[in-house]
Amino acid sequence: MAAEEVVLRRLKTSKDIGKFMSDYYHELDAASKSGKQKIAWCTSVGPAEILRGMGFLIYFPETHSAMLGSTRMATELIPKANAIGYSPEICSYLTADIGAFLQGVTPLSKAFPGIESIPGCDVLVYNTNQCRDVQDWFAWYSRKFGVPSVGIETHRNVGTVTDTHVSSIVGQMESLVEPLEKIAGRRLDMDELKHAVALSRQCSDLWEEVLATAAAVPSPLTFFDGTTLMGPAVVGRGTQKAIDVYKLLLEELNERIAQGVGAIGEEKYRIYWDGMPVWGRLGPHSKLFAGLKANVIASTYCSSWIFSALDPEKPMESMARAYTELFIVRSDEYKENYIKGKLELFHCDGIIYHDAKTCPNNSNCRYGLPQRLQAQTNIPALMINGDLNDLRLLSDEQTKTNIEAFIEQLEESKA
DSSP: OOGGGOOBOOOTTHHHHHHHHHHHHHHHHHHHHHOOSOEEEEOTTSOHHHHHTTTOEEEOHHHHHHHHHHTTOHHHHHHHHHTTTOOTTSOHHHHHHHHHHHHTOOTHHHHSTTOOSOOOOSEEEEETTSOTHHHHHHHHHHHHHTOOEEEEOOOOSBSSOOHHHHHHHHHHHHHHHHHHHHHHTSOOOHHHHHHHHHHHHHHHHHHHHHHHGGGSSSOSOOHHHHHHHTHHHHHOTTOHHHHHHHHHHHHHHHHHHHHTOOSBSOOOEEEEEESOOOGGGHHHHHHHHHHTTEEEEEETTGGGGOOTTOOTTSHHHHHHHHHHSOGGGBOHHHHHHHHHHHHHHTTOSEEEEEEETTOGGGOOOSSSHHHHHHHHHOOOEEEEEEOSSOGGGOOHHHHHHHHHHHHHHHHHHHO
16 A cells, blocks of 8 residues: 555644653753752653652653663763673663663753753662662662662562552552652551542543543554553643543544544454564554554553552552552463453454563563464464563664565455
8 A cells, every 4th residue: 555545643632741751851940950859760651650749750761761772872872881791682671771872862952952861860769569670770770970869679470469569569669668668758648549440540540441441443543642641640640730631632532433433544354563662663564554444442551551550548458459450470371361451442353462572571472472372262363572661673674574474364364
């Protein structure tokens, strides 16, 4: 299909989300320059609500790394981190971000005029529920800035989340309070903590509703939309502003459903995406699928910021449970059942697994899961090799050829 025939319908609310992100980064920049408010760096599924309960502003370096990927800066910066001893095999979020710092560059400067650098920090707070790399990532900045790095070491390969799992994480969270209070210069306010948890739960519920609209036929949004729309769910957890912008987004998506308007020109095939996006290829991939009349409508990745266990009446316990229920730390049996449920919910014709070279924890196609799931569902699957940030690990031609052949397979299946 010729490129000019590809129809991608952009959401008007994306401008509101763009403003939200701009305001977020400018607030951090102003605080960093003035030194009037403490700044904590936090991993994307770290205990942000505790930090909000102490008055910290929060910076999430993973969003910066995703920007390095989407602006295609990452590939040239990764070798800078490799040169000081960080392996090319480890997380390319980590290596791209450290490489950018060593080079003294940031995509924030171009995206948000007036910002010249990433914000400084008073403390780094991690949760290894994503991977051990986040701990090593923050350890580097801890040594560089001379500030503490503290965090939570979570459980992995979790089937059912038990009270034992939860209590052990609660204990670790509680042990963070005293050192964080010393840095904040104030006590943890339990009312502020409960309020932050309540706001996080509202944000989570709205984000879940946003993603659920993709069950409509045609789907009003794509996975590629979701990767850019999820910004407030990541950095705005525990704030009213994130809730406000998602209410606008949900309203627009429901309008599309009522009018029968899909996110792409013609939706003939519905695809589920498992694993990380290829940040530097969001645009080309969205156009490739749309040109094949295929909509990648849902993903495990975008759903990572749904925390249905959060309860303001039990802030620590519910946070511990919510952050231990995260898909990435669960057992393969749980993951198989989870994905199978999503394939049914979203009426998917096929599933694509992205085997991201430097992100083994978010690549679920290395131990036979796709084959087991296809045997259970008869839904065709395709595995593509690539990476979240390092474009040297991706063959565009091979990916395009494989995807085109996969869509032909789906057409034959439908016939």
